[in-house]
Amino acid sequence: xxxxxxxxxxxxxxxxxxxxxxxxxxxxxxxxxxxxxxxxxxxxxxxxxxxxxxxxxxxxxxxxxxxxxxxxxxxxxxxxxxxxxxxxxxxxxxxxxxxxxxxxxxxxxxxxxx
Amino acid sequence: xxxxxxxxxxxxxxxxxxxxxxxxxxxxxxxxxxxxxxxxxxxxxxxxxxxxxxxxxxxxxxxxxxxxxxxxxxxxxxxxxxxxxxxxxxxxxxxxxxxxxxxxxxxxxxxxxxx
Numbered sequence: 020x021x022x023x024x025x026x027x028x029x030x031x032x033x034x035x036x037x038x039x040x041x042x043x044x045x046x047x048x049x050x051x052x053x054x055x056x057x058x059x060x061x062x063x064x065x066x067x068x069x070x071x072x073x074x075x076x077x078x079x080x081x082x083x084x085x086x087x088x089x090x091x092x093x094x095x096x097x098x099x100x101x102x103x104x105x106x107x108x109x110x111x112x113x114x115x116x117x118x119x120x121x122x123x124x125x126x127x128x129x130x131x132x133x
Numbered sequence: 134x135x136x137x138x139x140x141x142x143x144x145x146x147x148x149x150x151x152x153x154x155x156x157x158x159x160x161x162x163x164x165x166x167x168x169x170x171x172x173x174x175x176x177x178x179x180x181x182x183x184x185x186x187x188x189x190x191x192x193x194x195x196x197x198x199x200x201x202x203x204x205x206x207x208x209x210x211x212x213x214x215x216x217x218x219x220x221x222x223x224x225x226x227x228x229x230x231x232x233x234x235x236x237x238x239x240x241x242x243x244x245x246x247x248x
Contacts, residue, residue, distance in 0.1 A: 023176070052235075059142070061223065061240035062177075077235070109176055118165050118227045119184040122236060124176035 021046045023125035031131045038097040042110030049115050051093035056107040100132045135160050137226050139239035147247050152211040154242045156224030164226040166207040171221045219246045
């Protein structure tokens with residue numbers, strides 16, 4: 020089974036801090052994704068990566084950046100955290116760019132910005 | 134751009150009753166379609182996927198979904214609800230074009246199962 024591991028289940032940070040969310044997958048997947056999930060809004064794509072050091076903006080990239088230095092690891096960075104970034108963050112991976120490949124999700128990080 | 138609509142943000146059924154969760158997509162080109170389930174404080178788990186091989190797709194936990202091109206729909210059903218089915222369900226569709234696909238998700242339907 021594919022395992023996608025997010026480093027923290029719960030995280031509390033202060034406004035203005037630089038925040039790192041880490042995600043690791045163990046199945047040599049090419050694609051990795053970061054979403055945020057908010058009640059009533061569903062999942063919204065922040066960034067995705069289709070190869071090491073390659074990234075593309077999703078639907079809501081403002082205030083975020085990402086890093087993918089190794090194939091198995093994809094980091095989401097909040098450059099200067101703000102209270103409106105309080106949310107559930109979900110990482111996902113998929114085997115390839117083929118459109119029939121499902122995404123596999125981690126358990127999420129619930130981030131609170133105070 | 135693709136959009137996915139899930140009719141009903143909250144569906145409530147009795148244990149043993151039919152479960153029907155609705156999903157419609159917007160693309161004129163049939164996309165690949167997925168249903169995911171999310172249990173409290175967990176990530177999303179794949180229930181089933183439509184990839185054009187068959188219009189009726191069977192998934193895990195007794196769920197199935199039927200792709201209807203004429204209705205641009207991919208509704209999820211289960212003949213008999215169980216208490217353990219209580220969760221949030223998300224329909225998702227691929228965007229057309231490009232080699233590195235993204236998924237567009239519906240806003241989710243929370244399923245409550247009453248004893």
